[in-house]
Amino acid sequence: MEKKGIMVDVDHVTIRFNLANMKVDNFKEYCIRLLKKELMFQEFLAVKDVSFKVGRGEAWGIIGNNGSGKSTILKAISGIIKPYRGKVTVNGSIAPLIELGAGFDGNLTARENIFLNGCILGHSEKYMKEHFDEIVDFAELWDFLDSPIKNFSSGMKARLGFSVATSIRPDLLIVDEILSVGDIKFKKKCQDRIAEMRENGTTLLFVSHSMAEVQKLCTHAVWLDKGVMRMCGLADEVCGAYLEENGT
Numbered sequence: 001m002e003k004k005g006i007m008v009d010v011d012h013v014t015i016r017f018n019l020a021n022m023k024v025d026n027f028k029e030y031c032i033r034l035l036k037k038e039l040m041f042q043e044f045l046a047v048k049d050v051s052f053k054v055g056r057g058e059a060w061g062i063i064g065n066n067g068s069g070k071s072t073i074l075k076a077i078s079g080i081i082k083p084y085r086g087k088v089t090v091n092g093s094i095a096p097l098i099e100l101g102a103g104f105d106g107n108l109t110a111r112e113n114i115f116l117n118g119c120i121l122g123h124s125e126k127y128m129k130e131h132f133d134e135i136v137d138f139a140e141l142w143d144f145l146d147s148p149i150k151n152f153s154s155g156m157k158a159r160l161g162f163s164v165a166t167s168i169r170p171d172l173l174i175v176d177e178i179l180s181v182g183d184i185k186f187k188k189k190c191q192d193r194i195a196e197m198r199e200n201g202t203t204l205l206f207v208s209h210s211m212a213e214v215q216k217l218c219t220h221a222v223w224l225d226k227g228v229m230r231m232c233g234l235a236d237e238v239c240g241a242y243l244e245e246n247g248t
């Protein structure tokens with residue numbers, strides 16, 4: 001049955017990577033091998049013919065073992081990589097929190113990075129100035145505002161990234177495991193903010209290895225296994241089946 005108000009439509013998506021078959025030591029050797037047509041690649045399908053539709057306001061967990069294609073499918077939904085086959089459609093604004101520190105420049109200070117990241121997410125300087133205090137308050141980083149973020153711990157970077165991305169109230173929030181590096185107190189704050197955003201209609205895509213977290217935050221789930229979709233449906237049922245097979 002066709003769902004009303006589709007936010008994300010992942011339609012028969014296959015994602016291919018080319019894995020180099022040989023080690024090329026420098027750019028000159030790369031060019032010579034390229035010209036001689038001696039560059040050898042092995043085709044690798046990280047995601048194989050995956051389809052699911054996320055309704056507006058729903059929260060979906062993406063689960064599966066290491067290397068099963070969870071981050072890769074989120075990157076395709078965020079538009080960072082293009083599917084080899086199939087199509088992804090997103091009907092609204094996205095705030096992707098995919099790689100820790102993506103969108104940050106380590107040599108710039110936290111203050112400068114807030115503006116840089118806001119700009120990457122499509123917001124004006126005026127908007128970021130208006131939301132600046134709220135972003136720093138939430139990240140609890142007032143004492144480190146003028147330090148370059150290359151000196152930040154992974155938890156501090158996650159706090160800043162989460163705070164900037166969620167200050168903009170996107171239609172779709174994509175969270176890829178970055179919460180796992182935060183401490184318990186910050187994780188709780190993030191979960192509360194996600195819940196508040198969901199109450200206001202934000203759709204959520206969430207990758208986690210914690211079934212308890214997925215069951216708490218998500219209505220639905222997709223289970224990926226070596227790039228193939230094993231199961232798709234209500235979060236409790238999918239997480240239950242995953243836990244049964246993986247013995248925890």
Ligand SMILES: Nc1ncnc2c1ncn2[C@@H]1O[C@H](COP(=O)(O)OP(=O)(O)OP(=O)(O)O)[C@@H](O)[C@H]1O
Pocket residue numbers: 017018019044046064065066067068069070071072073
């Ligand atoms: N840029 C890339 N080039 C080549 N292979 C890649 C690339 N990105 C991912 N892969 C491969 O695609 C597969 C899926 O990776 P992905 O990061 O999506 O897995 P994951 O389910 O998120 O894993 P994890 O739970 O460990 O984070 C892996 O085998 C990985 O090595």
